[in-house]
Amino acid sequence: MILKIENLYKAFGNKNVLTGVNIEIPEKSICSVVGQSGTGKSVLLKCIMGMIPADSGAVWFKDVELTRLNRKELIEIRKHFGYAFQNAALFDSMTVGENLEFPLREVLQVKNRAIIKKKVAEILDWIELPGIEHMHPSDLSGGMRKRVGVARALMLQPEVLFFDEPTTGLDPVLSETIMNLVLRVNKELGVTCILITHDIPAAFRISDQIAFLHQGTIVADGKPEEVARSDHDIVRAFLRISFNELQV
Numbered sequence: 001m002i003l004k005i006e007n008l009y010k011a012f013g014n015k016n017v018l019t020g021v022n023i024e025i026p027e028k029s030i031c032s033v034v035g036q037s038g039t040g041k042s043v044l045l046k047c048i049m050g051m052i053p054a055d056s057g058a059v060w061f062k063d064v065e066l067t068r069l070n071r072k073e074l075i076e077i078r079k080h081f082g083y084a085f086q087n088a089a090l091f092d093s094m095t096v097g098e099n100l101e102f103p104l105r106e107v108l109q110v111k112n113r114a115i116i117k118k119k120v121a122e123i124l125d126w127i128e129l130p131g132i133e134h135m136h137p138s139d140l141s142g143g144m145r146k147r148v149g150v151a152r153a154l155m156l157q158p159e160v161l162f163f164d165e166p167t168t169g170l171d172p173v174l175s176e177t178i179m180n181l182v183l184r185v186n187k188e189l190g191v192t193c194i195l196i197t198h199d200i201p202a203a204f205r206i207s208d209q210i211a212f213l214h215q216g217t218i219v220a221d222g223k224p225e226e227v228a229r230s231d232h233d234i235v236r237a238f239l240r241i242s243f244n245e246l247q248v
């Protein structure tokens with residue numbers, strides 16, 4: 001297992017958000033966390049990445065317990081993680097090229113200009129947007145921005161890449177493009193992908209594992225076909241609505 005989440009609890013004031021979450025994620029797999037709005041999916045992701053501290057429970061990355069690390073150790077280990085969040089969070093004042101160079105220069109301390117230029121060109125080729133180094137994020141379409149956001153996360157060659165709703169706000173064709181990009185990141189680069197999405201049919205298509213979060217715990221977890229057969233009422237209702245909407 002590359003990640004193991006054990007009995008994770010998180011409350012904000014008297015609001016219990018996570019109440020004992022358990023998930024095991026195998027190396028080089030795609031796991032989608034699904035569930036109703038406001039149920040704690042984003043909080044779970046942030047707790048796993050150590051962006052917010054959990055109240056109790058453990059997060060393991062291979063044989064390292066992240067929940068026991070101090071700040072400095074956590075920053076070091078997080079270099080193995082990448083994340084692509086909803087609004088891509090590119091720096092608008094910088095060009096696409098500068099956005100992609102940033103992690104190389106600032107995190108990996110790469111100084112060689114030729115190496116940096118080559119790596120940027122390679123990643124833009126790989127996301128099928130060659131030669132857009134000189135464009136500004138504000139001149140890109142929503143789908144292009146998302147792909148550049150993923151490219152930037154890939155610059156550090158993460159072992160695990162987290163996506164929080166990468167397709168929200170995109171039309172169905174672009175959503176498919178982004179989901180296929182997640183699939184390529186996983187299959188071609190061997191990166192473990194943890195995904196939060198409301199696009200249930202896409203999640204079922206690309207994921208090795210689906211974890212259904214409801215009222216603070218994982219109520220169904222397994223291969224897509226296993227979760228599709230869950231006898232949990234909420235899971236059944238949620239999946240029925242999600243798949244029926246597709247046929248309208």
Ligand SMILES: Nc1ncnc2c1ncn2[C@@H]1O[C@H](COP(=O)(O)OP(=O)(O)OP(=O)(O)O)[C@@H](O)[C@H]1O
Nearest residue numbers: 012013015017035036037038039040041042043044
């Ligand atoms: N920093 C915070 N302080 C207080 N409450 C918070 C904080 N972050 C999240 N919450 C609360 O935790 C609950 C879960 O939020 P979260 O964003 O994880 O939901 P979600 O499942 O990601 O929803 P969505 O599908 O709409 O993105 C919500 O009630 C939210 O208001």
Ligand SMILES: [Mg+2]
Nearest residue numbers: 041042043164
């Ligand atoms: Mg969320």
